[in-house]
Amino acid sequence: MFFFLSKALDFLVLPLSIVFLLLIFALLTRHRTYRRRAVLAAILLLYLLSNSYLVNWAYRAWEYAPVNLQEVPQTYDVGVVLTGGMISVPSLDADHPGLGDHADRFLQAYLLYKAGKIRKILISGTDAAPVVARNLSDGQQASALLTQWGVPHEDIIVELKSRNTRENALFSAAILRDQFPGGRYLLITSAFHMRRSVGCFQKAGLDVGTFPADFYGGAFSPSVKQLLVPEARVFGYAELLWHEWIGFVVYKLVGYC
Numbered sequence: 001m002f003f004f005l006s007k008a009l010d011f012l013v014l015p016l017s018i019v020f021l022l023l024i025f026a027l028l029t030r031h032r033t034y035r036r037r038a039v040l041a042a043i044l045l046l047y048l049l050s051n052s053y054l055v056n057w058a059y060r061a062w063e064y065a066p067v068n069l070q071e072v073p074q075t076y077d078v079g080v081v082l083t084g085g086m087i088s089v090p091s092l093d094a095d096h097p098g099l100g101d102h103a104d105r106f107l108q109a110y111l112l113y114k115a116g117k118i119r120k121i122l123i124s125g126t127d128a129a130p131v132v133a134r135n136l137s138d139g140q141q142a143s144a145l146l147t148q149w150g151v152p153h154e155d156i157i158v159e160l161k162s163r164n165t166r167e168n169a170l171f172s173a174a175i176l177r178d179q180f181p182g183g184r185y186l187l188i189t190s191a192f193h194m195r196r197s198v199g200c201f202q203k204a205g206l207d208v209g210t211f212p213a214d215f216y217g218g219a220f221s222p223s224v225k226q227l228l229v230p231e232a233r234v235f236g237y238a239e240l241l242w243h244e245w246i247g248f249v250v251y252k253l254v255g256y257c
Contacts, residue, residue: 014242015045015238015239015242018042018045019045022038022039022042046230050234052226053226056217056222057217058217059237062192062241062244062245063191063192064195064212066212069111069115069117072117073209075118075119075184076117076184076209077118077120077183078119078121078183078184079109079113079121079185079211080176080187080188081105081106081109082105082124083105083124083126083138083142084125084138085101085102086099087136087138088100092130092136097141097145101214102190104213104214105188105213106121106142108213109123112211113146114150120180124159124162124171125137125160126162140158157179159172165251166203166251169197169203169204169206173206185207186210187211189214190212190213190214192240192241194212195248199257200256202257203256
């Protein structure tokens, strides 16, 4: 039920949905003041969430700070990679994968493994049943690529049951306690997703180190254009962060993180 409600909530609270609802309200209402306020709110929301300076600032404030490989303080028994957008599959008949928007997650796991900072890689997350049946899910394809890049098959564990971050933590915790009791674990996921992920793993009873990947915020000196001119692509990045904020709040309210 939570899984279904979370997807329904996504639609209602995402920025573009809110803009549409405001415009529909403005179209239907007969109250002139309310109409103008709804249109103004829609325009303001579109502008703020397509401003590259504001969105970059928000990401920098929310994301975990980057960590250099040489700064990882110890060797961890297992690096836990959370799936979601790591692999792009053009069709179920594809004979090779493409890299998705969040492929940096398993790339960083690979670099950590090669640097001797993690001994095993656990990839956690499922996909649609037809995709899993064809071995085309994020975890399966990432595992195949890591093997091609020289990571021994026995050093990769793929967990194919979890559908969200809470289940990532619960199912990963069960594997880690069973196969690596008392071990040291390093959590690897997108920097913007790390706060919620750490909270879920702590709720699952695991103390994890963190290695953020897939950064969206960065230091830059904004131009006048970036300060003033809205950009369509930036709105998509803003919606990604907005979605994460909503997820974090909901998980806090229900006690998942």
